[in-house]
Amino acid sequence: MAHNRDNKMFIKKVRKELNRYIDREYRNGAKKYFKEGIRLYGVRSHHVRKISASYFSDVRGKNKQEIFHLCEKFLKSDMSEERTIAFDWAYRLRKNYEESDFKRFELWMRNYVSNWGACDDFCCHAFGCFIFQFPEFFPRIKTWARSRNRWLRRASAVILIYSLRKKKMFSQAFEMADLLLMDQDDLVQKGYGWMLKEVSDYYPLRVFRYVMKHKKTMPRTALRYAIEKLSARMKKRAMKRD
Numbered sequence: 476m477a478h479n480r481d482n483k484m485f486i487k488k489v490r491k492e493l494n495r496y497i498d499r500e501y502r503n504g505a506k507k508y509f510k511e512g513i514r515l516y517g518v519r520s521h522h523v524r525k526i527s528a529s530y531f532s533d534v535r536g537k538n539k540q541e542i543f544h545l546c547e548k549f550l551k552s553d554m555s556e557e558r559t560i561a562f563d564w565a566y567r568l569r570k571n572y573e574e575s576d577f578k579r580f581e582l583w584m585r586n587y588v589s590n591w592g593a594c595d596d597f598c599c600h601a602f603g604c605f606i607f608q609f610p611e612f613f614p615r616i617k618t619w620a621r622s623r624n625r626w627l628r629r630a631s632a633v634i635l636i637y638s639l640r641k642k643k644m645f646s647q648a649f650e651m652a653d654l655l656l657m658d659q660d661d662l663v664q665k666g667y668g669w670m671l672k673e674v675s676d677y678y679p680l681r682v683f684r685y686v687m688k689h690k691k692t693m694p695r696t697a698l699r700y701a702i703e704k705l706s707a708r709m710k711k712r713a714m715k716r717d
Contacts, residue, residue, distance in 0.1 A: 603637025668700025
């Protein structure tokens with residue numbers, strides 16, 4: 476009981492701190508930016524990150540499961556800033572990840588990710604780092620590409636970006652692009668197009684050849700994202716309608 480009471484008091488302190496930095500003009504602008512809808516205090520990102528770092532120092536001595544439990548308390552609020560803190564703390568625990576954490580992270584994806592910002596934050600940091608450490612879970616990630624949940628489909632591509640930036644999982648990225656190739660959701664298209672753009676930092680010719688092979692069926696949104704970093708000559712050829 477005392478443990479639960481301490482956690483409630485701690486979370487209350489964090490929320491009080493967030494309330495100190497509310498910017499109503501920023502909040503109104505952010506709500507317009509997310510077409511899917513978003514709940515937020517209206518605290519600018521740099522303040523949220525500072526608050527997250529400051530209060531993590533207070534829980535650093537707890538074990539991983541206790542910290543994950545606190546993360547879930549924040550996630551259940553459905554407030555954007557609290558979700559940012561939860562995902563940041565999960566990433567700060569990356570040296571302690573275990574295979575068993577996949578189940579928890581996937582549950583967070585399914586239950587607490589409801590916009591592209593949350594999807595990208597979680598997948599480009601904590602969850603992406605997990606997949607980098609445990610690539611054997613890639614077959615599970617592939618199943619997301621056929622989910623009815625648009626955020627899982629976007630995540631199936633975006634989650635590879637962490638590994639791609641560390642020069643890993645290039646072949647898996649093309650496998651995922653094949654699965655998502657004709658997805659009709661523009662946010663999914665942008666997600667896998669972004670993934671291919673990351674590949675192009677190291678293998679521009681492979682991305683160019685992939686786009687040229689599929690450009691008749693590949694949605695234009697995905698194509699434009701994928702070729703963004705290619706040479707002007709390559710981009711011109713890729714965008715040309717045959």
